[in-house]
Amino acid sequence: MNNNANEETRNEEIKNKILNNLKNLKEKKQSKEKQKPDNNNKNNRASKQNNNLRDKANKAKPKPEIKEKGGGKFNKLDKSIQDRLSKLGGAKNIKPEAPEIFEEPENKLSYDDFIKSYNIIEAGEDKHEIVGVRFKPVGKIYFFNPGFIKFKTGDKVLVETLRGLELGSVVFGNKLVSSKKVVLPLKPILRRASETDVTRVEHNKKISAEALRIAEERIRAHGLRMKLIDAEYTFDGSKLIYYFTHEGRVDFRELVKDLAGVFKVRIELRQIGIRDQTKVMGGLSVCGRAFCCSSFLPDFEQVTIKMAKDQNISLNSAKISGACGRLMCCLKYEHETYEQLNKDMPRQGAFVETDEGERGIVIESNTLTGTCRVKITRSANNQADNLIKPYAKSQLKVTGYAGGSAPEDNLAALDVIVEDGPAQSGIDLI
Numbered sequence: 001m002n003n004n005a006n007e008e009t010r011n012e013e014i015k016n017k018i019l020n021n022l023k024n025l026k027e028k029k030q031s032k033e034k035q036k037p038d039n040n041n042k043n044n045r046a047s048k049q050n051n052n053l054r055d056k057a058n059k060a061k062p063k064p065e066i067k068e069k070g071g072g073k074f075n076k077l078d079k080s081i082q083d084r085l086s087k088l089g090g091a092k093n094i095k096p097e098a099p100e101i102f103e104e105p106e107n108k109l110s111y112d113d114f115i116k117s118y119n120i121i122e123a124g125e126d127k128h129e130i131v132g133v134r135f136k137p138v139g140k141i142y143f144f145n146p147g148f149i150k151f152k153t154g155d156k157v158l159v160e161t162l163r164g165l166e167l168g169s170v171v172f173g174n175k176l177v178s179s180k181k182v183v184l185p186l187k188p189i190l191r192r193a194s195e196t197d198v199t200r201v202e203h204n205k206k207i208s209a210e211a212l213r214i215a216e217e218r219i220r221a222h223g224l225r226m227k228l229i230d231a232e233y234t235f236d237g238s239k240l241i242y243y244f245t246h247e248g249r250v251d252f253r254e255l256v257k258d259l260a261g262v263f264k265v266r267i268e269l270r271q272i273g274i275r276d277q278t279k280v281m282g283g284l285s286v287c288g289r290a291f292c293c294s295s296f297l298p299d300f301e302q303v304t305i306k307m308a309k310d311q312n313i314s315l316n317s318a319k320i321s322g323a324c325g326r327l328m329c330c331l332k333y334e335h336e337t338y339e340q341l342n343k344d345m346p347r348q349g350a351f352v353e354t355d356e357g358e359r360g361i362v363i364e365s366n367t368l369t370g371t372c373r374v375k376i377t378r379s380a381n382n383q384a385d386n387l388i389k390p391y392a393k394s395q396l397k398v399t400g401y402a403g404g405s406a407p408e409d410n411l412a413a414l415d416v417i418v419e420d421g422p423a424q425s426g427i428d429l430i
Contacts, residue, residue: 126179131189133159133168138279140298145186146174156193158235165235167193167201197235204233208240211263215242218258226250229272230280239266245277275300279326285322292329303327307335310342312367341367345393352396361402363388372396 039198129153130143144159151157155170164309212231219226240263244250252269260265272280275293282294293300308320308331322328346352350362360374374396376387 132171133170145188158190269283307331349402355395
């Protein structure tokens with residue numbers, strides 16, 4: 001009986017202590033809240049409430065079992081006290097309310113977003129609706145005003161050009177662009193082409209082949225040394241245009257009169273360069289693929305011998321020249337990448353100092369791998385021995401160049417731009 005009485009007394013004391021502690025904590029919390037100014041920020045209130053509940057739970061952590069003196073059995077607390085303590089312990093699992101955070105988007109664009117934003121129109125800037133039209137399979141794209149008609153890629157249209165009516169193919173449909181992208185005024189698209197219009201163009205191509213054969217006979221009759229490349233009728237058949245090549249100027253006035261008497265239309269002869277001839281005739285390059293100019297390049301770009309030098313390509317003209325006899329257009333494709341890589345790359349002939357403290361001269365550099373072969377100088381009279389070692393560009397420090405200047409400076413006189421022959425007419429040949 002005494003043992004039971006002692007257990008009840010001990011449980012009652014524990015219960016009273018816990019209740020007093022809870023009451024004291026509540027009073028302290030109320031006094032602190034009165035002292036602090038009110039804060040209407042939702043995030044702060046949520047964080048304070050969670051912190052308060054967490055503190056209460058930690059301070060009022062239940063002791064589920066009490067051991068008797070002398071190693072007796074564990075006794076359970078009163079059920080009402082245990083329920084209250086479990087509620088306080090459950091406060092640990094309360095998730096704080098998510099704060100309202102507004103993150104600024106990163107300045108990154110995906111490929112699709114970049115394409116969409118390429119022609120972004122600034123606020124207050126003039127904009128124009130355009131349609132891209134191409135007259136030849138691999139030719140320049142010209143902008144025209146669509147008016148109130150909607151076009152899509154592949155539509156055949158009739159437009160007014162300097163040569164008169166022309167039938168073209170829509171490359172991209174109606175599109176709003178900045179006024180900085182176009183040259184005003186834009187000529188309008190007259191209408192969509194009908195089947196009759198397409199048939200007419202096909203007929204013009206057939207009779208152009210016969211006109212080319214007749215013109216070649218007249219050229220031989222007049223004793224002119226000019227090579228005909230192509231013949232083309234305009235859409236309405238009012239003009240016949242011949243393209244030819246020749247090294248110098250040609251007096252073809254008598255030939256024009258002769259051809260005009262035969263065809264009864266206006267005759268126009270246009271002299272083009274060797275590159276344009278290759279573009280018209282087409283063929284296979286040394287790589288086994290069709291010529292770039294006749295397969296996908298809409299226009300010729302400047303190519304120099306320095307581009308081949310920067311890419312460590314042999315300067316043998318037979319290896320870097322195309323079928324047209326000029327520098328290959330593909331030398332331009334990777335030139336910008338090599339320019340970036342060559343900025344901190346020691347070039348051939350550079351005097352360098354290695355990270356090992358040795359000195360030498362670069363005899364070979366590989367831009368793509370970022371490595372150099374260095375001929376080490378060790379003798380007292382500064383003469384190079386036969387020791388050649390490879391180094392990464394990060395292991396080398398350039399101290400000078402043979403002759404006092406970088407090799408690229410000596411190539412200024414070798415820059416050859418591949419614009420050949422007389423000026424082009426400005427009209428697509430393909």
